[in-house]
Amino acid sequence: MRILGIDPGTARCGYGVIDISNKDGSLLWVAHGCNETDKLKTDAERLNRVFNDIINLIEKYKPDQIAIELLFISRNQKTAMRIAEARGVILLACAKKGLALQTFEYTPPQVKLAVTGYGRSEKEEVLNEVRKALKPGREIGLGKKSGFDDAADALALAIAHFHKYVEEGIK
């Protein structure tokens, strides 16, 4: 089974793809990255780019299930609204590719709890757990380059979904 994790955003949209091994149920890294949009474009044009990028990701990696970050509380409400707009077009892309019922939403505390066992973990702890969880597959290049945070968050979302859905059987 393949899971696509998505950290939504209009400026930057992180993604992470993991497989659950048929042999022993362990996690295997497949891909991660971050799509950016041109800040000189209008909101509508940037959302169009976000939508097209997600369609392309789904066609390329053919995930069975998708996990998206759901943000309700934010220090900057304006930013949170723009993120919600991006989440809207991402959910739409999932629906257009026939994955509406295979798409799941998780808040940041839910992701932290699932990945580290504690809902208020620091970013670095989450990252360490992501690295540990995926290391059996191969060493992944989560270096400190642009978009790295978003890609790591997206992998954490995919891992959180693995724990919640596969291990706990939550639907």
Add this chain to the structure above:
Amino acid sequence: MRILGIDPGTARCGYGVIDISNKDGSLLWVAHGCNETDKLKTDAERLNRVFNDIINLIEKYKPDQIAIELLFISRNQKTAMRIAEARGVILLACAKKGLALQTFEYTPPQVKLAVTGYGRSEKEEVLNEVRKALKPGREIGLGKKSGFDDAADALALAIAHFHKYVEEGIK
């Protein structure tokens, strides 16, 4: 010139269409209504419905410009986020129909100020001004039925855009 006003929402999405007369620049009512989505469906499915409805509206009425409500502050942040998701797919629909650069966003105080001259008007005052502005065209059936509020808000958005864009020449 034809303006489509949209009051976004995942549950209910209001719309209003007005024409600016070639003869004397007066406003003419064309249509208004409210599209609803099935609350038993998933978020992704409902957003897909919202998107398809907007695509159909644009194809049916062929607006030259579109005005959408932009909401940053809300008493219920969860509701505000769901509205922002709907706005995301509506902006995407505008982009997909080649109207990205003809789509404009207005906050509720901006709409109230443009329509009534006061940014904190009551709903009823806005409605009266909408009726007055469109009466030369024909008496419009803004009765107290389901979705009426959303349709009236959408007409107010279209009228606000007329004032801001056409009269003041704001781009």
